[in-house]
Amino acid sequence: MTPCPFISGLPFPSARRHPCPPRLWLALAIALLCPPLQADEASGVAEANSQSTAPAEMPWLSGGIGDEALREMRKVAGNYNVHVLFSNVQGAYLAGIPFRVTRADGRDVHAGISNGPLLYLKLAPGNYRFAAEIDGTWQNRRLQAGSVRSPVKLSFVAKGG
Numbered sequence: 001m002t003p004c005p006f007i008s009g010l011p012f013p014s015a016r017r018h019p020c021p022p023r024l025w026l027a028l029a030i031a032l033l034c035p036p037l038q039a040d041e042a043s044g045v046a047e048a049n050s051q052s053t054a055p056a057e058m059p060w061l062s063g064g065i066g067d068e069a070l071r072e073m074r075k076v077a078g079n080y081n082v083h084v085l086f087s088n089v090q091g092a093y094l095a096g097i098p099f100r101v102t103r104a105d106g107r108d109v110h111a112g113i114s115n116g117p118l119l120y121l122k123l124a125p126g127n128y129r130f131a132a133e134i135d136g137t138w139q140n141r142r143l144q145a146g147s148v149r150s151p152v153k154l155s156f157v158a159k160g161g
Contacts, residue, residue, distance in 0.1 A: 058101065058109050058110045058121060058122065058123055059080075059121075059122040060080075060110065060112070060119065060120060060121045060122070061073065061076065061080065061118075061119075061120045062112075062114040062115045062116055062118065062119045062120070063115050063116035063118060064093070064116040064117050064118035065093070065095055065115070065116040065117070069116065070118070073116075073118045073120070076120070077120060077151075078148060079120075079122065079148060080120035080121055080122045080148060080151060081121070081122055081123060081145050081146060081147060081148045081151045081152065082120065082121040082122075082123055082130070082143065082145055082151060082152045082154065083118070083119075083120055083151050083152070083153045083154070084099070084114070084118070084119040084120075084121070084130065084132070084153075084154045084155075084156065085117060085118060085119075085153075085154070085155045085156070086114060086117045086119070086132065086134065086156050086158075087117060087155070087156075087157055087158070088157065088158040088160070089157055089158065089159070089160075093116070093117030094117055094134065094158060095114065095115060095116045095117060096113060096114070096115070097113065097114045097119075097132050097133065097134060097156070098111075098112075098113050098132070098133040099111065099112060099113070099114055099119065099130065099131065099132045099133070100130075100131045100132075101121065101123070101128055101129070101130055101131075102128065102129045102131075103126065103127070103128060103129075104126070104127035104128065104129070109123070109128065114132075121145075122148070123145035124145065125145055125146050125147075126144070126145055127142070127143070127144050127145075128142070128143050128144075128145060129141070129142055129143075130142075130143055130154060132156045134156055134157075134158045134159075135158050135159055135160045137159075139156050141154050141156075
């Protein structure tokens with residue numbers, strides 16, 4: 001057996017075979033099929049935060065999972081007059097929280113699921129009820145939406161561990 005010309009120390013079984021061992025080809029194939037981590041993280045940030053579509057009655061933005069997505073959310077916080085945070089009693093962030101916004105007269109404004117611990121809403125000035133389902137129970141808060149200069153801040157905390 002002669003040594004492999006590309007990887008020193010590995011035996012090369014036959015002169016008729018390709019000069020690289022099969023495990024080198026396998027490693028090369030895996031490396032070519034896997035995208036670099038940085039590229040995947042960069043494209044994931046846009047997907048981590050989600051927002052309402054343009055003609056929505058109530059513009060909203062949710063997300064904040066990961067440091068970069070959290071920074072992006074905080075950059076635009078000043079455009080929204082209601083800021084909601086979802087966490088557990090230890091302070092860990094929660095995601096995938098169903099929520100509902102209704103007017104004071106009971107008419108529905110919007111219902112959805114927050115993709116991350118932060119949810120920003122732009123409500124017309126007035127009185128609303130905001131509800132979030134955490135640990136299988138709906139928690140309700142009344143709020144009076146006003147200007148984006150003085151946003152209403154709500155916090156919903158999971159009672160369980």
